[in-house]
Every structure is written in structure tokens, then in C-alpha cells.
Amino acid sequence: MRKCLAALALTALAGIATAQAQNWPVxxxxxxxxxxxxxxxxxxxxxxxxxxxxxxxxxxxxxxxxxxxxxxxxxxxxxxxxxxxxxxxxxxxxxxxxxxxxxxxxxxxxxxxxxxxxxxPQLMVGRKDLPANSLAELVTWMKANPGKINFVNQNAAANVTGVLFENLTGQKVQFIPYRGAGPAMTDLISGTVDLLVVQGAVALPQIRAGKIKALANLSPQRSASMPDIPTADETGVPGLYMSxxxxxxxxxxxxxxxxxxxxxxxxxxxxxxxxxxxxxxxxxxxxxxxxxxxxxxxxxxxxxxxxxxxxxxxxxxxxxxx
Incomplete structure (x- = not known):
């Protein structure tokens, strides 16, 4: 008898759970x-x-x-x-x-x-007077001017992108810590820093205003929302992706x-x-x-x-x- 009651109780609970799931969300x-x-x-x-x-x-x-x-x-x-x-x-x-x-x-x-x-899309952008208009030109300039490029480190994504860039190119950057993309963008526009990795949506207004320059979209393919910006593969550093x-x-x-x-x-x-x-x-x-x-x-x-x-x-x- 007890086994039957227990079975009935479990069946009832299962039925309630099923009904709740079917009605979800309430x-x-x-x-x-x-x-x-x-x-x-x-x-x-x-x-x-x-x-x-x-x-x-x-x-x-x-x-x-x-x-x-x-x-x-x-x-x-x-x-x-x-x-x-x-x-x-x-x-x-x-x-x-x-x-x-x-x-x-x-x-x-x-x-x-x-x-x-x-x-x-994540973009690598530079100050407007950076002596390079592509990643290939940037690497060439860095080889001739070692230790002179600084790279904003405002979050983990930017940090690891900088490390990956170093690994792929054999060049070193000077990491500059920032608390966020906002202050970093302000300093990039003023020319205080050289390179920044940031979401395309954040950078596009400044790129279109001519205040900074886009070096590459760090994606395997061009973006439908910003198709005019080439990928890292196209501009000289294949495999430099930051999703x-x-x-x-x-x-x-x-x-x-x-x-x-x-x-x-x-x-x-x-x-x-x-x-x-x-x-x-x-x-x-x-x-x-x-x-x-x-x-x-x-x-x-x-x-x-x-x-x-x-x-x-x-x-x-x-x-x-x-």
C-alpha cells in the first residue's frame, strides 16, 4: 500500500512539473x-x-x-x-x-x-598620424623603430590580442593599462597612445570623423555592418583574430x-x-x-x-x- 501511495505521489509530482514546464513562463x-x-x-x-x-x-x-x-x-x-x-x-x-x-x-x-x-567586430585602430595605414605597414615600421609602439590594455580581450599580435609578428609592444575603452579612446584621439582594440561600434564614429584610423577588422571575414574595413588576413597579419x-x-x-x-x-x-x-x-x-x-x-x-x-x-x- 505504501509503495502504491509513493508511486502515486511521484506520478502526481511529475504531472505538476510537466504542466508547469508546458505553461512556462508564468x-x-x-x-x-x-x-x-x-x-x-x-x-x-x-x-x-x-x-x-x-x-x-x-x-x-x-x-x-x-x-x-x-x-x-x-x-x-x-x-x-x-x-x-x-x-x-x-x-x-x-x-x-x-x-x-x-x-x-x-x-x-x-x-x-x-x-x-x-x-x-573588433577593430584595431590607431592614432590618426600613426605612420602606418595597414598591419603590414605597422609591422615594417615597428621593425625599423623597435620599442616605440604603445598598445592600450583596457581589458583582458585587448591584452590577449596584444600578446597574439606579438606572437604572430615577432614584434614587441609597450602595454599601457587603462580602466576602460572610453578614456583610452580619448587619449587615442589626442595622440597620447598609438593602438587600441575596441568594438567596431565604439570606434566607427571616430573613424568616420577622421579622428583615428582603422588598421583592421580582427575577424576572419569582413563585417556586413562595416564592409569597407579589411580583415587582418587582408592587411598583413593572418590569424590575428579577436572574437x-x-x-x-x-x-x-x-x-x-x-x-x-x-x-x-x-x-x-x-x-x-x-x-x-x-x-x-x-x-x-x-x-x-x-x-x-x-x-x-x-x-x-x-x-x-x-x-x-x-x-x-x-x-x-x-x-x-x-
């Missing part, structure tokens, strides 16, 4: 942006949240949780219940480069990838049907021509359809980790560089 969701308001991450998150609300039938509340290169906000998601109501918009800095911090969560094991959202991207991640253990609903809402949003136009205005390229799957984002993140973690560890890059 309340608002929280999308954690692991950076302060106002940046490109925040803008992309708000655009996605606005469109996904239509598909999910519930509002998505943006929660900005900045600090420690985004690792504080991402940690908040890692420790959240895996019920689909809390997820984050991650990127290279938060889900690859944050290995430089002492994390209390595992970047590979504690998250459920939902979808890759966008590829965000900028956005993707959605949830806590590990998310039920498969909830994951499917979040993914479907993401895919539907990214297919919207109005959203695509807004992304293009921000200098963001919508991810390829095959990467807009949980498996696509998982494979993409693993490839990024396999590429960059050895470089970060070999160079001894740590949080003190921030």
Missing part, C-alpha cells in the same frame, strides 16, 4: 547584463528583451550587475535556480576571458548555452523544454528585420542560423576557450592587468 524573466547601463551589451540586451517578450508572453526585466569584468553578474546567474527565469547575456570577456579571475563557478560546467546572438560576440546562457540543469522555448524566442527575435536593422546600427552582425542553437553556442564557446586559455595562461595574464 511570470517575468530576469536577463542579467553583467556590465553597467549604457554600453553595447546593455543596448543589445534591451533590444532582445523587447522583442522576446512578444514570443514568451512575459516581460523580461534587465538587471545590470557590473564589476570584476562581468564575473560578478555571471556568478549571480550560475547560482540561480535552473528554472529559466534568470539568464545572462554573455560574451568573450565573461564566458572566456574571465578565467583571469578567481571564480567560484566553472565556465564550462555551470551554464546551459541557449543561443549565439551576434558576432561583434567579439554575445550569447545567452542559463544556469546548468535547465529543463530541455524550457531551454527550447528560450531558444525559440531568441531565434524568432533574430529573424526580425527590424531587430536586424537595429543591430546593424550598433555594429553587430546577427549570428549564423546554425550558431543560434544551444549546440552551436556550446561548440563556439569551446573553440574560443581552446584557443584563448592557453594564450592567457602562457602569458601569465591576470586580473591585476585590468
Amino acid at each position: 511570470r517575468s524573466l530576469t536577463l542579467v547584463v553583467p556590465f553597467p547601463p549604457g554600453g553595447s551589451t546593455d543596448a543589445a540586451a534591451r533590444i532582445m528583451a523587447e522583442r522576446m517578450r512578444v514570443s514568451l508572453g512575459q516581460p523580461i526585466v534587465i538587471e545590470n550587475v557590473g564589476g570584476a569584468g562581468g564575473s560578478i553578474g555571471v556568478g549571480r546567474v550560475a547560482r540561480s535556480p535552473p528554472d529559466g527565469y534568470t539568464f545572462d547575456i554573455g560574451q568573450w570577456d565573461t564566458h572566456v576571458g574571465s578565467i583571469i579571475y578567481k571564480l567560484d563557478y566553472d565556465l564550462e560546467k555551470d551554464f546551459e548555452p541557449i543561443a549565439l546572438i551576434s558576432n561583434n 567579439g560576440w554575445f550569447g545567452f546562457f542559463a544556469p546548468k540543469g535547465l529543463p530541455k523544454d524550457v531551454l527550447a522555448k528560450l531558444n525559440a524566442a531568441t531565434v524568432e527575435a533574430l529573424a526580425d528585420p527590424a531587430l536586424q536593422k537595429r543591430f546593424q546600427e550598433l555594429g553587430l552582425d546577427v549570428a549564423a542560423r546554425e550558431q543560434q542553437t544551444p549546440e552551436g553556442l556550446a561548440a563556439f564557446q569551446k573553440a574560443e576557450i581552446d584557443k584563448w586559455w592557453p594564450i592567457i595562461k602562457a602569458a601569465g595574464i591576470g586580473a591585476q592587468a585590468q
Whole structure:
């Protein structure tokens, strides 16, 4: 009799869980942006949240949780219940480069990838009077003038890009630490520093105004949002890539049907021509359809980790560089 009652209870609980999953979501969701308001991450998150609300039938509340290169906000998601109501918009800095911090969560094991959202071109830009207009010319100039190029180090992505540049060219740069891209851009415009790696959306207005010069798009292919800027392969340093991207991640253990609903809402949003136009205005390229799957984002993140973690560890890059 007791066994029968226990079996009935388990069946009832399973039925409740199934019904809850089928009805999900029944309340608002929280999308954690692991950076302060106002940046490109925040803008992309708000655009996605606005469109996904239509598909999910519930509002998505943006929660900005900045600090420690985004690792504080991402940690908040890692420790959240895996019920689909809390997820984050991650990127290279938060889900690859944050290995430089002492994390209390595992970047590979504690998250459920939902979808890759966008590829965000990173540009290497120089002061407007830099004596080089391409990476090949830059390397030639550096060989003739060793030790005279300084390179802004405003985050982990910039730091490892500088290290990769050194590895690929055999030339050395002088790293100059900055607290953010804003102050670094100000000094690049004034000519105080020589080189900066930054998201295309941040640099484009200054490039178009003639205040700085673009040396290369650090992507394997040219960007649809800035097609006139050549790649590193085209300008003399093949393989100098720094991926900028956005993707959605949830806590590990998310039920498969909830994951499917979040993914479907993401895919539907990214297919919207109005959203695509807004992304293009921000200098963001919508991810390829095959990467807009949980498996696509998982494979993409693993490839990024396999590429960059050895470089970060070999160079001894740590949080003190921030």
C-alpha cells in the first residue's frame, strides 16, 4: 500500500512539473547584463528583451550587475535556480576571458548555452598620424623603430590580442593599462597612445570623423555592418583574430523544454528585420542560423576557450592587468 501511495505521489509530482514546464513562463524573466547601463551589451540586451517578450508572453526585466569584468553578474546567474527565469547575456570577456579571475563557478560546467546572438567586430585602430595605414605597414615600421609602439590594455580581450599580435609578428609592444575603452579612446584621439582594440561600434564614429584610423577588422571575414574595413588576413597579419560576440546562457540543469522555448524566442527575435536593422546600427552582425542553437553556442564557446586559455595562461595574464 505504501509503495502504491509513493508511486502515486511521484506520478502526481511529475504531472505538476510537466504542466508547469508546458505553461512556462508564468511570470517575468530576469536577463542579467553583467556590465553597467549604457554600453553595447546593455543596448543589445534591451533590444532582445523587447522583442522576446512578444514570443514568451512575459516581460523580461534587465538587471545590470557590473564589476570584476562581468564575473560578478555571471556568478549571480550560475547560482540561480535552473528554472529559466534568470539568464545572462554573455560574451568573450565573461564566458572566456574571465578565467583571469578567481571564480567560484566553472565556465564550462555551470551554464546551459541557449543561443549565439551576434558576432561583434573588433577593430584595431590607431592614432590618426600613426605612420602606418595597414598591419603590414605597422609591422615594417615597428621593425625599423623597435620599442616605440604603445598598445592600450583596457581589458583582458585587448591584452590577449596584444600578446597574439606579438606572437604572430615577432614584434614587441609597450602595454599601457587603462580602466576602460572610453578614456583610452580619448587619449587615442589626442595622440597620447598609438593602438587600441575596441568594438567596431565604439570606434566607427571616430573613424568616420577622421579622428583615428582603422588598421583592421580582427575577424576572419569582413563585417556586413562595416564592409569597407579589411580583415587582418587582408592587411598583413593572418590569424590575428579577436572574437567579439554575445550569447545567452542559463544556469546548468535547465529543463530541455524550457531551454527550447528560450531558444525559440531568441531565434524568432533574430529573424526580425527590424531587430536586424537595429543591430546593424550598433555594429553587430546577427549570428549564423546554425550558431543560434544551444549546440552551436556550446561548440563556439569551446573553440574560443581552446584557443584563448592557453594564450592567457602562457602569458601569465591576470586580473591585476585590468
